[in-house]
Amino acid sequence: MRLFQALIFTILITTSVLAQKGNNQKVTLSKTEFIxxxxxxxxxxxxxxxxxxxxxxxxxxxxxxxxxVAKNIKEGKVGGLxxxxxxxxxxxxxxxxVEQSRLKIPLLFGMDVIHGYETTFPIPLGLSSxxxxxxxxxxxxxxxxxxxxxxxxxTFSPMVDISRDPRWGRVSxxxxxxxxxxxxxxxxxxxGYQGKDLSLNNTLLACVKHFALYGAPEGGRDYNTVDxxxxxxxxxxxxxxKAAVDAGVGSVMASFNExxxxxxxxxxxxxxxxxxxxxNFNGFVVTDxxxxxxxxxxxxxxxxxxxxxxxxxxxxxDMVSEGFxxxxxxxxxxxxxxxxxxxxxxxxxxxxxYDLGLFDDPYRYCDLKRNKTDIFTVAHRNxxxxxxAESFVLLKNDKGLLPLKKSxxxxxxxxxxxxxxxxxxxxxxxxxxxxxxxxxxxxKSVLGKSVNVLYAKGxxxxxxxxxxxxxxxxxxxxxxxxxxxxELLNEALQVASKADVIVAALGxxxxxSGESSSRTELGIPSVQKELLDALLKTGKPVVLVLFTGRPxxxxxxxxxxxxxxxxxxxxxxxxxxxxxxxxxxxSPSGKLTATFPRSVGQIPIYYNAKNTxxxxxxxxxxxxxxxxxxxxxxxxxxxxxxxGLSYTQFTYANLQLSADKMRSNGKIxxxxxxxxxxxxxxxxVVQLYIRDVVGSVTRPIKELKGFQKIYLAKxxxxxxxxEITEEDLKFYNSELEFIAEPGTFHVFIGTNSDVTEYKPxxxxx
Ligand code: BGC
Numbered sequence: 126m127r128l129f130q131a132l133i134f135t136i137l138i139t140t141s142v143l144a145q146k147g148n149n150q151k152v153t154l155s156k157t158e159f160i161x162x163x164x165x166x167x168x169x170x171x172x173x174x175x176x177x178x179x180x181x182x183x184x185x186x187x188x189x190x191x192x193x194v195a196k197n198i199k200e201g202k203v204g205g206l207x208x209x210x211x212x213x214x215x216x217x218x219x220x221x222x223v224e225q226s227r228l229k230i231p232l233l234f235g236m237d238v239i240h241g242y243e244t245t246f247p248i249p250l251g252l253s254s255x256x257x258x259x260x261x262x263x264x265x266x267x268x269x270x271x272x273x274x275x276x277x278x279x280t281f282s283p284m285v286d287i288s289r290d291p292r293w294g295r296v297s298x299x300x301x302x303x304x305x306x307x308x309x310x311x312x313x314x315x316x317g318y319q320g321k322d323l324s325l326n327n328t329l330l331a332c333v334k335h336f337a338l339y340g341a342p343e344g345g346r347d348y349n350t351v352d353x354x355x356x357x358x359x360x361x362x363x364x365x366x367k368a369a370v371d372a373g374v375g376s377v378m379a380s381f382n383e384x385x386x387x388x389x390x391x392x393x394x395x396x397x398x399x400x401x402x403x404x405n406f407n408g409f410v411v412t413d414x415x416x417x418x419x420x421x422x423x424x425x426x427x428x429x430x431x432x433x434x435x436x437x438x439x440x441x442x443d444m445v446s447e448g449f450x451x452x453x454x455x456x457x458x459x460x461x462x463x464x465x466x467x468x469x470x471x472x473x474x475x476x477x478x479y480d481l482g483l484f485d486d487p488y489r490y491c492d493l494k495r496n497k498t499d500i501f502t503v504a505h506r507n508x509x510x511x512x513x514a515e516s517f518v519l520l521k522n523d524k525g526l527l528p529l530k531k532s533x534x535x536x537x538x539x540x541x542x543x544x545x546x547x548x549x550x551x552x553x554x555x556x557x558x559x560x561x562x563x564x565x566x567x568x569k570s571v572l573g574k575s576v577n578v579l580y581a582k583g584x585x586x587x588x589x590x591x592x593x594x595x596x597x598x599x600x601x602x603x604x605x606x607x608x609x610x611x612e613l614l615n616e617a618l619q620v621a622s623k624a625d626v627i628v629a630a631l632g633x634x635x636x637x638s639g640e641s642s643s644r645t646e647l648g649i650p651s652v653q654k655e656l657l658d659a660l661l662k663t664g665k666p667v668v669l670v671l672f673t674g675r676p677x678x679x680x681x682x683x684x685x686x687x688x689x690x691x692x693x694x695x696x697x698x699x700x701x702x703x704x705x706x707x708x709x710x711x712s713p714s715g716k717l718t719a720t721f722p723r724s725v726g727q728i729p730i731y732y733n734a735k736n737t738x739x740x741x742x743x744x745x746x747x748x749x750x751x752x753x754x755x756x757x758x759x760x761x762x763x764x765x766x767x768x769g770l771s772y773t774q775f776t777y778a779n780l781q782l783s784a785d786k787m788r789s790n791g792k793i794x795x796x797x798x799x800x801x802x803x804x805x806x807x808x809x810v811v812q813l814y815i816r817d818v819v820g821s822v823t824r825p826i827k828e829l830k831g832f833q834k835i836y837l838a839k840x841x842x843x844x845x846x847x848e849i850t851e852e853d854l855k856f857y858n859s860e861l862e863f864i865a866e867p868g869t870f871h872v873f874i875g876t877n878s879d880v881t882e883y884k885p886x887x888x889x890x
Pocket of ligand 1: 237281334413414640
């Protein structure tokens with residue numbers, strides 16, 4: 126034993142992994158040898174300790190060793206901690222692990238670094254709307270740099286759950302409804318966080334979540350039952366998780382929901398057959414918060430049973446439940462969990478720590494100087510501003526109301542118009558919310574004296590004070606105004622009367638979406654709608670700047686308001702980025718990644734639907750008996766997937782394929798000419814969709830298979846080409862084999878998923 130302690134001491138104080146052999150000859154151990162040696166010295170209790178992930182609890186700076194969790198760390202009962210930050214505090218806690226626990230194994234330090242750290246980028250749904258993979262990757266890179274400067278080495282991101290249900294509040298945390306786009310973004314995020322070398326002190330271990338299908342709860346109610354066919358899972362919901370695994374993500378988080386009647390946390394088919402055997406995942410799996418404990422509520426066993434089920438299913442780390450800590454020893458003694466399975470799980474945790482470089486230097490991420498140079502820097506904030514501006518989606522712009530002129534008086538009216546703390550959006554735990562820039566401040570700082578900017582609140586968020594409380598948790602207050610509705614409205618109308626243009630800053634508060642924030646009604650809250658109506662009645666031009674964490678139902682607004690700019694929750698630089706777009710320093714270039722329905726009754730609604738046996742065809746808008754449609758609503762959405770306007774116009778022409786046949790291992794090229802025919806320079810997201818016309822199973826009417834974001838100066842023309850290979854034509858058939866079937870395919874290239882013009886080709890084998 127003394128020999129091992131000498132070994133681990135050597136390991137911890139040197140930068141290379143060295144061991145003392147009996148004859149005192151130093152040899153470099155391979156990673157496997159190192160882990161096996163360490164494992165061989167561990168007691169069963171110490172092994173189980175590595176699988177335990179508590180929250181940081183009562184740890185405060187300078188007091189770490191007297192905290193409750195410190196006792197467990199000293200006893201080797203903790204593998205990692207989360208919800209703790211600052212290099213100083215983390216150094217203190219790490220010191221307890223590497224100096225006071227018997228085996229001196231360093232800890233992982235995790236946090237929900239979801240869309241930036243202190244410099245906060247748009248919510249993920251907004252980030253995805255940029256369709257700009259390099260910006261997205263860069264946002265993750267910056268988040269990694271900032272979080273690691275604060276001592277963190279593991280992030281619970283990316284969240285890649287596909288969702289077609291905007292009632293579910295967590296649509297805000299994902300990349301929308303499409304598996305292809307979601308996969309590309311998943312890879313970009315993993316690359317951004319983990320970089321090329323995980324052991325560098327400015328990269329983080331990523332964790333793809335929530336595996337799996339968390340975005341498809343019944344009724345859109347968070348944590349609710351999920352039930353779906355395997356063929357749908359493989360084709361429509363699994364791809365982004367698999368893409369993250371293929372990109373080398375180091376960890377996976379289990380979801381709260383059940384799959385095939387078994388909670389994901391205890392689902393062996395999911396965690397072992399799919400994740401390990403089919404996808405060759407070689408990192409570790411962590412539960413979600415109290416995931417193991419919740420299996421008791423799901424009704425699948427007592428504490429010992431569910432803990433053993435989870436471990437045997439393929440979970441390696443237990444977040445908060447302490448089910449492993451408290452019951453696995455007994456399960457091993459009773460033969461319910463094998464020693465081999467425990468060892469396998471420990472190896473994976475140690476392996477992540479090894480890859481992060483923690484055995485070389487447990488304080489690698491605890492540089493006490495970096496937080497002054499690497500967090501919330503001007504350069505990072507500029508990136509966040511640029512990214513936010515690219516995430517905004519222009520939904521309507523009649524008669525070129527936007528961009529606004531940089532002169533005269535603008536009245537910013539609405540509860541979201543000068544509120545800092547709601548700008549970063551949900552799941553922004555490391556943000557200093559009060560440092561975010563609201564719209565009014567942003568306008569004043571960008572426009573200076575050229576524009577006179579006025580502000581009035583106009584209304585509260587919602588009429589019901591109790592609802593407002595539920596919608597403004599975690600300090601995200603909207604400072605409820607206790608004046609009457611009429612008083613607030615009158616004040617707003619007075620301010621509006623002095624203005625040339627009204628900018629109505631309306632929508633959701635940031636906590637109206639996110640975890641446990643499901644909604645059944647998806648309009649702008651009615652008290653704000655009344656405000657909007659009153660503003661419209663003034664006859665002055667009104668621009669709606671919409672804040673939202675999900676697709677909303679905007680039928681009335683789309684009819685009444687001349688210009689609608691959807692800004693999601695833009696992050697810390699919100700007010701600056703919105704001003705950049707409103708006043709034309711940048712042209713909007715975001716496109717929706719989730720369909721905006723016309724009514725809640727259409728949900729789930731998504732562009733890549735199946736044709737059915739009774740399609741409505743091109744009589745859309747007219748009811749037809751015995752066709753698939755509603756008697757009280759149209760089929761098509763208000764705004765389709767991929768939709769977004771620019772200040773300029775892009776004309777598509779001359780769609781061409783390089784051949785009308787493709788051989789099995791061959792490829793063809795699709796091209797189209799795009800011209801900027803409007804009056805501004807701008808960016809366009811060119812989208813490639815393919816339809817597999819006949820299959821052994823029914824195929825969607827259209828699937829995104831490529832996209833490019835291009836910049837065209839006013840008057841400029843460009844031919845955009847896409848290469849199509851057999852890989853792009855593959856899908857999972859009824860045997861769940863990933864194959865391409867010979868036959869006809871239609872190729873569409875357009876500005877959104879509504880594109881109708883196509884060119885056909887044949888895949889011949
Ligand atoms: C969420 C996860 C998150 C975890 C840790 C859970 O409630 O579902 O997304 O990573 O908490 O904070």
